[in-house]
Amino acid sequence: MECLCYENSAWSKMGSEIKVEVIHKETIIPSSPTPPHLESLSLSVFDQLQPEFYVPLLLFYPNSSNEINIDHHSLAAERSSLLKTSLSKTLTHFYPFAGKFEYNVSISCNDHGAAFLQAQVNCPISTVLEKPDHEVLKQLLPADIASTQEVAGHLLLVQANFFECGGMAIGVNISHKVGDAFTFSKFINSWAAVSFGSSASDHIVVPAVEFGVVASLCPPLDFFNSRQPIVEFAKEKSVTERFVFEASKIDALKSKAASSTVPNPTRVEVVSALIWKCATEASRSNLGSVRPSVWCQVVNMRKRSGQPLTENSLGNFVWYFASMTMESEIDLQSLVAKFRKGIEEFKEKYPNGVSPQDVCQTIQESGNLMTKDGIDNYSCSSWCRFPFYEANFGWGTPSWVSIRTMAAKNTIQLTDTRDGKGIEVSLALKEEDMAIIGSNEELLAYTSLNPAAI
Structure with a gap:
């Protein structure tokens, strides 16, 4: 001991x-x-x-x-x-x-x-x-x-x-x-x-x-198997903030984001779309120019592998799909449609899961895009619907569950609020981008910046 x-x-x-x-x-x-x-x-x-x-x-x-x-x-x-x-x-x-x-x-x-x-x-x-x-x-x-x-x-x-x-x-x-x-x-x-x-x-x-x-x-x-170059995160100094979307605000956001293409968007889709929209606008405002923006969403592969035995498999079993926008004017409906199209294309491309060969091909195809200058890349992982709020060790369930994203620019992590209907967002952006997004009226109409956790 x-x-x-x-x-x-x-x-x-x-x-x-x-x-x-x-x-x-x-x-x-x-x-x-x-x-x-x-x-x-x-x-x-x-x-x-x-x-x-x-x-x-x-x-x-x-x-x-x-x-x-x-x-x-x-x-x-x-x-x-x-x-x-x-x-x-x-x-x-x-x-x-x-x-x-x-x-x-x-x-x-x-x-x-x-x-x-x-x-x-x-x-x-x-x-x-x-x-x-x-x-x-x-x-x-x-x-x-x-x-x-x-x-x-x-x-x-x-x-x-x-x-x-x-x-x-x-x-x-x-x-x-x-x-x-x-x-x-x-x-x-x-x-x-x-x-x-x-x-x-x-x-x-x-x-x-x-x-x-x-x-x-x-x-x-x-x-x-051999040691690869150490993963280097973006060198720009980033700031991490916590945003909370209550269930009622998400319902209002869903109504605004719904379209004939996606009549019933999910809460993760609409929250992600709003964050993506506001972050892209902040980046473009600071740069003074329009450039492509890519959103990479992590996907749990356990029910998408075509193999029943993977549904409860432990370890890492996640991959991702990417959505891109190049438009000068971006709106919630179009971004939600891009998300929905991205996951549908993912399902079509990998009906039986992702193989090691698929992994190599994807890395080769996306590597240049992800590291290319002149493109804003955002990486999002959703922990929504994972039952962390059910963890009762003998003295009741937790009143608050807190997770944090890496302190690397343009990383986003989503998790449930305690009622399972709202979403907490841990968002890391460059300081100058966070300064703009933190006062974005459209964003603040649907979310609260670091409210009390009780």
Whole structure:
């Protein structure tokens, strides 16, 4: 057991200093050893293509107890112990999370373990939730998004943050090499089910055999086995902001965006279209010229592979489709139509899923386009409909789930609001573009810029 005690960081807020202090750190190993035949997990080509960074997630749980004289220190110790015990049990099913990444070839499932940190925060949880601050939230996570395995030390890291009011926030970082949002949500809800002591845990916890399915269908490519040039994100300084679209505003946006081509647009389509429209207009305004704009949307391939056995497969199984606009005047209806056309063409082109050969061809075809000067490229990933808000570890479901996009320009991440009907957007743009979009009247008619999370 490794124990550390240090101050993570501090900030001034409304004249007071918020401190997050990590008081304990240890490594959690699976409760049962990984069987010898599972000790090496081959990566799929989709795993190979994911950059080596850590996907972040924060789950906030205000204190729901009505007891006035509750001992918060004892409560923190009790919950921390429960989280560690249940994490150990869950890792037996998600054994690659406790392993080590062997560069772009495999995961060595050697029970290396996951990092578990316990931290205390010297303010009520409401202080953080009333006005979410990007820098504050970052300190509630155990690792920086841009970390590598060498820096983070583990593929999975957890930080249990306990506030002085008795509320808590669970911060989780997972290496993108071992899973996408689907895999992440399966892990979180399986862990919560084990913690809660659900009798239905056999139904919720995904069997170990689900790992490796994608690699058997889409095996790794030798070309990606050797170290490739480090992924360099756009050098322009970017700013990340949070926008929240409530359900009623999305309904109004749907009415505005509907057309004879797409009479019933989805909430993801209309929110994405509005963000794309406003971001493109901001970029063109700063540049003083019109240039093409491309929106790349990540697609979950599990139900698009033509293979029933992939529906619950773990690891990375996502691809993307791209939509482009070159028009000088852009409107919501045309952008929504482009989205719909893009996904329909994707279905037609890949009726039986994406093969490694398709991957290579797409990279070759799109590589020049994505890196070509004179084109605005936006990359969007939607976590909508993944059940993170159902994660009940024994003290209720989270009041707020926070995710963040990479601090790289023109990246967008969507997730549900708590009611499952609205959408939160994490948007990273160049500073000068964000300055314009943050005051865009059309955008602000349908969304709120960083409202309270409670």
